[in-house]
Amino acid sequence: MEETINMTPIDVTNVDAFAEEIVKILDDRKAQNVQLIPVADKTVIADYFIICSGTSNTQVKGIAGELEYKLSERGVKAIRSEGYETGRWVVMDFASIIVHIFHHEEREFFKLEKLWEK
Numbered sequence: 001m002e003e004t005i006n007m008t009p010i011d012v013t014n015v016d017a018f019a020e021e022i023v024k025i026l027d028d029r030k031a032q033n034v035q036l037i038p039v040a041d042k043t044v045i046a047d048y049f050i051i052c053s054g055t056s057n058t059q060v061k062g063i064a065g066e067l068e069y070k071l072s073e074r075g076v077k078a079i080r081s082e083g084y085e086t087g088r089w090v091v092m093d094f095a096s097i098i099v100h101i102f103h104h105e106e107r108e109f110f111k112l113e114k115l116w117e118k
Contacts, residue, residue, distance in 0.1 A: 053101070
């Protein structure tokens with residue numbers, strides 16, 4: 001069965017739906033332990049952090065590349081991204097949502113989820 005491709009533009013003003021779309025793309029790409037963390041009540045830099053990980057530098061880069069590709073097909077580009085070259089911790093800034101794609105070792109070391117717990 002062929003996969004249906006959704007080419008409908010994403011409404012980035014509906015932050016909750018946009019965040020869920022990012023989570024779906026990450027899940028489809030087999031990102032591990034995807035966490036959607038609301039941070040709007042703790043910081044002004046974003047409404048959500050999305051954190052996930054991969055088991056190798058190649059997988060981290062693949063996840064980041066797929067997210068960038070799938071969102072660009074639907075009219076959304078990251079304002080800025082960092083870390084793709086090393087594949088250890090890629091950060092993608094979509095204004096209201098910041099995506100962190102970690103190599104599993106870096107994720108364990110930095111424990112970003114603990115910093116943003118309620």
